[in-house]
Amino acid sequence: MTDQTTEQHRIDLAPGDEGEGGVGLRVLGYVIGLGLALLLTATSFFIAGTDLVWQPSIPVAIIVLAIAQMGVHLVFFLHLTTGPDNTNNVMALAFGVLIVFLVIGGSLWIMANLNQNMMPMDQIMQMQR
Amino acid sequence: MADTTLAYAQPDPHRLRGIAHAAVAHEGPAPKRIVTGFGFWIFLLSDIVMFSCFFATYAVLVDQTDGGPKGAELFDLRRVAIETVCLLLSSFTCGLANIAADVRNKLWFQLGMAATCVLGLAFLYLELTEFADLVARGAGPTRSAFLSAFFSLVGCHGLHVSAGILWLLTMMAQVVAKGFRADIERRIMCFALFWHALDIIWVAVFSVVYLLGSKP
Numbered sequence: 638m639t640d641q642t643t644e645q646h647r648i649d650l651a652p653g654d655e656g657e658g659g660v661g662l663r664v665l666g667y668v669i670g671l672g673l674a675l676l677l678t679a680t681s682f683f684i685a686g687t688d689l690v691w692q693p694s695i696p697v698a699i700i701v702l703a704i705a706q707m708g709v710h711l712v713f714f715l716h717l718t719t720g721p722d723n724t725n726n727v728m729a730l731a732f733g734v735l736i737v738f739l740v741i742g743g744s745l746w747i748m749a750n751l752n753q754n755m756m757p758m759d760q761i762m763q764m765q766r
Numbered sequence: 767m768a769d770t771t772l773a774y775a776q777p778d779p780h781r782l783r784g785i786a787h788a789a790v791a792h793e794g795p796a797p798k799r800i801v802t803g804f805g806f807w808i809f810l811l812s813d814i815v816m817f818s819c820f821f822a823t824y825a826v827l828v829d830q831t832d833g834g835p836k837g838a839e840l841f842d843l844r845r846v847a848i849e850t851v852c853l854l855l856s857s858f859t860c861g862l863a864n865i866a867a868d869v870r871n872k873l874w875f876q877l878g879m880a881a882t883c884v885l886g887l888a889f890l891y892l893e894l895t896e897f898a899d900l901v902a903r904g905a906g907p908t909r910s911a912f913l914s915a916f917f918s919l920v921g922c923h924g925l926h927v928s929a930g931i932l933w934l935l936t937m938m939a940q941v942v943a944k945g946f947r948a949d950i951e952r953r954i955m956c957f958a959l960f961w962h963a964l965d966i967i968w969v970a971v972f973s974v975v976y977l978l979g980s981k982p
Binding site for chain 1: 799804811850865955
């Protein structure tokens with residue numbers, strides 16, 4: 638029995654596959670994930686329309702809630718874990734997240750600078766004449 | 767055929783029968799289910815990178831309304847909330863169908879997939895009526911750079927959902943025609959990954975586009 642379990646852990650898991658557990662446990666995992674996701678979604682929509690909190694904090698709160706909800710989806714629906722059988726999947730995800738941050742952050746940064754350095758539109762129009 | 771099905775679940779896939787040193791020295795290639803799943807995971811991540819380009823475009827162009835309507839005047843958050851719940855529940859039923867496929871229960875698999883399909887179609891219906899409404903109000907994709915970026919981003923997600931529904935119906939038919947063969951099971955696993963990934967992208971869409979955009 639013991640060498641069976643060590644054998645199982647040496648094998649990698651496909652993304653989306655769970656390590657062990659019966660049907661009841663697996664369904665329970667999805668129920669917990671659904672509950673958490675619904676809670677985070679409801680909080681997001683509530684915060685977006687409320688006057689109860691300091692207004693400039695709302696965009697930050699929405700972004701944080703969105704990242705938290707993506708985490709919930711990854712853990713409870715896609716079953717990404719930190720276990721040794723999941724290393725390849727997590728490394729690929731980390732690389733993907735890096736590229737996503739480079740693309741979005743880089744675009745916003747560059748375009749904000751370009752906007753600042755641009756001549757006002759009417760002056761460009763005059764130069765073209 | 768019985769050898770290849772669920773090879774990942776076997777305690778001893780390479781039939782080493784407890785020869786410990788042999789297991790360390792010659793692990794051999796990973797089972798096909800893992801290779802397929804990992805390859806599809808790479809595809810999904812590249813799809814997410816593609817979406818990040820659309821998000822970057824949207825974020826850069828969000829204020830370029832050319833005197834036209836802003837997001838706060840256009841978005842109907844109640845509709846978006848219903849869309850979100852539809853997609854979230856469909857992700858849940860898709861997970862249930864995936865479990866049913868693993869334990870070879872055809873009835874629950876078809877029920878789960880049918881529920882996923884109905885919820886996905888409800889989502890698409892709401893999105894398409896929203897688009898039609900925007901175009902009818904003169905806020906089509908040609909109105910301003912902001913609306914072009916909006917329609918590209920949200921429309922691209924909608925196209926993915928449409929493709930996902932076609933794939934879903936194919937899987938339902940294949941299970942009826944061929945049963946839970948090893949290759950069919952791998953396709954079901956890939957479909958579940960695809961559908962969950964679409965839900966993750968939608969979380970970013972409703973947060974960044976609709977909730978942040980509805981702020982004046």
